[in-house]
Amino acid sequence: MQNPILRIVNLKKHFRSSAGFLGRRAAIIKALDGVSLDVGKGETFGLVGESGCGKSTLGKTILGIYRPTHGSVFFEGRDITHLSRKEMVKLRKNIQYVYQNPGSSLDPRWNVKKILAEPLMIHSSAGVAAVEKQVEEMMEAVGLTKEQLSLYPHEFSGGQQRRLGLARILTLNPKVVILDEPTSGLDVSVQATILKLFRDLKFRFHLTYLFISHNLGVVQMMCGRVAVMYGGKIVELGETSRLFAEPLHPYTKVLLAAIPVVGKRREEGLSLSGEPPNPAEFPSGCRFWPRCAYREDLCTAEEPSLVTVKEGRAVSCHRIA
């Protein structure tokens, strides 16, 4: 891709688990183990996978919340992997993270006005009146009213708290927004309202979204391109509509087949045995082989790499590449 807004090159994040308690041994947990991808300006890029696949770790490592163990992150062509604290603070204006649980990421002792004004106080030199005006505008942009500025977070519903979470980061006019499970825990009717808002805000503020979700239906609806993660790596990447219509990796196939569809009984036999691997002890070779119906000798011996198999589609599987 030419001039991606975000370029991630072989990014790894390994955690060391603590030893000692009840005789447990220390282990290296390979939460993120070599991910490369480009995100273009204005894209909504989806990251999907089951719990423990590394999708949230990827989001947090991009932003420097976690220091990467290996690899680089480029923002608008500039390597931001090893910025100093001070430089990182400046950069964070451009890349913002919306946390999974908005209720617990809003300070319960602050009223909404204070919560929304805080980022502006840190990042801009605007005067009090200008900040106040911007805060009011942002409330309206996310579908709330300026009368609600004196309220506290607990006085809002789950859907409204998500709106507040968005309003808070949008005051900084970011370029990239990382949405971590932005609809989990919401009822379907509220979910639809919030998704609509994401779409409106994207056009209005020219945003690029990195959309992390385990909800494949939502990703299908919102994202232009999508990467499927398994065991800390990308197993398949491509245009969402084509990937959903014709998944190539065996894991993508069973993952899509496992989505319960309204009004349609699932066909027998397409379900997947076993559970996702433990990131402290991955199997040798391909990380998916213990659950794979198509495994061959090569799969247990050698790890496949992500290879472009056709226009815009990359797959990490020995059978396909």
Place this chain on the structure above:
Amino acid sequence: MDGSGNNVLLNVNRLTVHFHTDRGLVRALDHADLRVSRGEVVGLIGESGSGKSTLARSVLRILPFSAEIAEGEISLSGEDLLAMKESDLNNRVRGRGITLIPQDPFTSLNPVYSIGTQMEDIVRWKGSAGIGEGPAGAKVIEILERVQIPSPRDQIGKYPHQLSGGQRQRILIAMALLPGPALVIADEPTTALDVTVEAQILQLMKSLVLGKGISVLFITHDLGVASQICHRIVVMYAGQDMEEAPVDVLFSNPRHPYTKELLESLPNAEGTIRDIPGEVPNLIQPPPGCRFHPRCSRANNLCALVLPEKKTVAEGHRVRCLYPLEA
């Protein structure tokens, strides 16, 4: 099986439940009806605050102290559960006639006992009509085999934290089936699981329940999950039961405006997003009459005055609406 006739196992009539809170009286359930026949899997679906868990808890009479059953009847096999003494409930209903598969496999098992011990306790206290003869340990092994726990003899000494989420949910299902219940209440049993594990658990529940004479009240907010396992669906909204129909009919031909809009708000491949205008009402001051009327495009003045009776629009298909949609 449409819930009528003599085959009714669970019968809930005009159930009205209030919670006394500091902020006022929460009107959690408003004249809700529910029938479950023998061998039937009924899905109770609705968004949060719709009253589905309150209804299930009323059946087991495990509501918190702040709750009050203001009106209504609940019977199991014709026996009045609301009039039953606590001791009878404990001996014959809770954990025996009716068992519960809880939502969260991570907190529902006791962390300080091995799973074998926890399961043998059930056999001792509640019996094991769900499986054959033999000592408690053998029965536990047998039921673990049935829920497809690999090499169960090696697993019974393990503690909950040594098992994965999917395995723990299998054990909770085994525990619910051990006493040979007539009715299993499954409260969002797959919500905490990943989608591939969820598919396995649904497949397992189907194989253990369908055609075995066990009835299930399957509570979920996920309409896709309900599609996989239920015979019949009851849709709840803000404490009222709005519509009930066989599963295929409900999803292909919804007649209540709420059900239709709920289905339309699901994510779809076309990428068009449709939401339901307005918000779920506050149940301290719920809208009078039909509680959906403030958000309903078909509502008129009458809807705010009366709670409609449920009317039958087709066989097994009943709608609580004055102006149901055309077929």
